[in-house]
């Protein structure tokens with residue numbers, strides 16, 4: 001079951017510049033900055049009230065975020081939904097006809113499990129499922 005919006009992922013070219021804009025100018029609360037080697041990104045987690053925003057900076061040219069920026073420029077990269085059971089949701093959405101890009105959940109930051117949904121299935125928006133750590 002989809003429980004809530006988990007975060008919005010935004011591709012940025014330079015994380016320090018983006019943090020200055022989103023924290024210092026826009027006024028969001030910075031929670032953490034960390035590197036996720038498996039996704040080849042550096043991530044700044046900010047909050048607008050309860051809503052989580054993740055700024056994603058590629059750490060190499062082979063990063064999916066680097067490819068997205070090369071193709072479409074920086075900007076909104078994906079919308080993530082919190083789920084109670086990532087594997088169960090993969091199976092359910094696949095059966096519903098959506099193109100889920102992961103057959104089984106992959107490990108995300110903070111011991112989460114995640115999976116991606118192809119933009120062609122969601123009106124041009126890359127979707128992510130996030131099952132929080134227990």
Ligand code: CO
Nearest residue numbers: 009054080128
């Ligand atoms: Co995400």
